[in-house]
Amino acid sequence: MSLSPPSTIRQLLSRRNGIAWLVLLLSLLVQFITLLHLHRNESRAASQQFDILTVKASEAIRHRLLSHERALHGAAGLLAALGEPSQRQWREYVRNLQLQSQYPGTRQLGYAPVIGARDRAAHEARMRSELAADYRVHPQSGHRVHIPASHVEPLTKQAPVGPGYDMFSHDLLRRTMQRAARENQPRMVGTAGPGMQDEQPALLLYLPVYHGGLAPDTSSQRLQALRGFVYSSHHIDHLLQGIPDLIDHQLALEIHTSQGDGPSSPLYSNRDEASHDRAPRYSRQLPLDLYGQNWDLRLQSEPPFEKRFHSNEPLLAALGIGLSLTLFFYASSLGARNNRAEHLEQMTEHIQRNKQALRLSEERLSLALKGSNDGLWDLNLEVGTFYASTRAWQMLGYRPGELEPPPSLWQRLMEPDERQQSKIRLAQLMSSNTEYFATEQHLMHKSGMLVPVLLRGYILRDQDNRPLRISGTLMDLTERKQSERLKNEFIATLNHELRTPLASISGALGLINGGSLGPVPATLQQMLDIAQRNSQRLGHLIDDLLDMDKIAAGKMVFDFHAQPLPRLLEDALTSNQAYATEHDVRLLPAGTPDVRLWVDYSRLQQVLGNFLSNAIKHTPPGKCVWIGARLRDGHARIEVEDQGPGITQEFSPRVFEKFAQAGAPGNRNKGGTGLGLSISKELIERMGGRIGFDSPAGLGATFWCELPLHQQNGNDHQPGSPRLLVVEDEPDTGRMLHIMLHEAGYTVDRVQNLGLARERLAQTTYKAMTLDMHLPDGSGQQLIEEIRGTPGTKALPIIVISASHDADRAELPGVQWLHKPVFSAQLLNTLQQLVDKA
Incomplete structure (x- = not known):
């Protein structure tokens, strides 16, 4: 039986509804206090x-x-x-x-x-x-x-x-x-x-x-x-x-x-x-x-x-x-139902409590995900299902349900270059006892862009340690990466702004100390010398910051050439001899094999200069620093050994971090920026090598770097056979292509960068060429445009061998794209087809 409007009003105004009015009064009071506090x-x-x-x-x-x-x-x-x-x-x-x-x-x-x-x-x-x-x-x-x-x-x-x-x-x-x-x-x-x-x-x-x-x-x-x-x-x-x-x-x-x-x-x-x-x-x-x-x-x-x-x-x-x-009317409606049966009331209260608990739980989870702006994903290995939340799909440009997600969909969304390595890491996680993990990854956006994300998850295992389910969150790192880029740009701008006044200061001090303005009193000369040394130190700091900025921005350019190893070490000794004399430290050469390295001369001298200056600073006066090299597994290992206190176990993990400086008790202040070894690590790795150190307790420290040898026998001429040019900077891939083509009866010339490729194309006529798009001194796309713009090489067949599926790759006549890894039959068939069409 429904109530008429007058009876409804009387019911709301009746004494039985006093609790509802009390709820309304208290709610309004709480709201007023909250708003007042918020306003203040x-x-x-x-x-x-x-x-x-x-x-x-x-x-x-x-x-x-x-x-x-x-x-x-x-x-x-x-x-x-x-x-x-x-x-x-x-x-x-x-x-x-x-x-x-x-x-x-x-x-x-x-x-x-x-x-x-x-x-x-x-x-x-x-x-x-x-x-x-x-x-x-x-x-x-x-x-x-x-x-x-x-x-x-x-x-x-x-x-x-x-x-x-x-x-x-x-x-x-x-x-x-x-x-x-x-x-x-x-x-x-x-x-x-x-x-x-x-x-x-x-x-x-x-x-x-x-x-x-x-x-x-x-x-x-x-x-x-x-x-x-x-x-x-x-x-x-x-x-x-x-x-x-x-x-x-x-x-x-x-x-x-x-x-x-x-x-x-x-x-x-x-x-x-x-x-x-x-x-x-x-x-x-x-x-x-x-x-x-x-x-x-x-x-x-x-x-x-x-x-x-x-x-x-x-x-x-x-x-x-x-x-x-809302609370008032809700309380009023509850009051109107007080005459219902006890068991129905108990059932209603029980249902309400369960609903409220479920709603609060869902709200907490929803608010937590919204607050973090993360996506939710779940991979059930038992039933083979994959679930991703709306936010997870939005990060990649998809609507929920737009893709039918099989269990292996996450592999297809990964960046091709990272896919194999990600599979290996996942297999290692599955076989270990790890429950929680976090890793950065690049996923493919619907538009073809790469989205940097942070994957965090939990692995649910059974009693036999077999993984049953993997669940976790997905965080978009685009803004964080952009912030890092802006920070690097800010550092670069700051460094350039510092150069203008520093140039004036250094120039003025140089004129005064050089005697251009006449003699200077001895006491004043000491202060001028201190000022000039510190201006030079500030200049070195700016250079280090600019190098770090170039490395972070990917703008560091390398000029690779074959360099004799003995001359590299001799030049490093000569450049640092004055600094060693200033600290009363002797620089001694050790054995050096007569080989050639494929490196950037100035960048390697920068690394060796960092090694030697650090060794000199940490070696007591009257002691020695040795520099030498030896062959190891097809590489040349260059070593710099000092007689200092060595590196403590606590500081060892941070040696190659930015701005890291050892603070061992009793050490005098050594100065420096804390960037030299971090920059050296980046330079060596970008030249295809690796870097490290050995420091036995109390026996000093030995810093070393390993670099690939220059392959002087990369060109084998077979009389009467077609001549091909291989442009590949990765040594193992270059040797593999050389073997495939040489065994098929071709004469192969192999180079490692664009500069050498241009020289060979200008000197020799080739039947075809293979090209890597990512080379130390530029992009292969630039070389393709130059070849097509030159009358003598306009029709040269080109096989581009790339490590990724380039979405915007150029579709040009006489250019065929192959994806790494390349198999012999695939390479030879593609080469024959291009040569026949030329």
């Missing part, structure tokens, strides 16, 4: 985030101006080295600084010498011959000293100071320059007015330059020794462009400036007219002392920043009210 947390988080952004913005402004100050110091170094530069030298220097890209906001970089009234005519005559026929020092003033802008780059109409303008005649500029000269500190002034080439506010940053390159001790002596000023002009709007928190409109910035204790004046604002009438929720005022100017930064939050917080509160309030009403 959001406000606190917003305030903290705003404070962080304001500090970051002020630090960004400070760091940007510091970079411009370093440009002035570099110009001062140029003046110290060259004396009075010519206009061409100054123009080339400023052009090489790349002001627009490297120093945003800089409009002009100039030099203004101190000119006495008697020297004015001679100065004007020289500038007219070098710069412009109408050059003159202006405006006229009664001062005995003139400081005209004589070297100005770039020469633009928008530059605030033009050639010949006597900045000493301008009261504000004169006071600023005098203060900079007395204090030997860079000083900044904001100005616009008569004599300038534009009337817009500009910032001028001055750095004094003294005769002799060094500032005297007292202010009066500094004024007497003043040679002039290097200065830069900046447009404040351009100077602040590119600061992240200002670009994305999270912060509004106003800058007011004052000189010393003088009154403040507005300098910059990025607020539009519409935002002036809006009261910001967060604001902060920060003082900033920059080069004698007091900047007052007034930062306010913008709507994009404020919308990041408190935006979900109305939705949460609505959801909370809806949940409270």
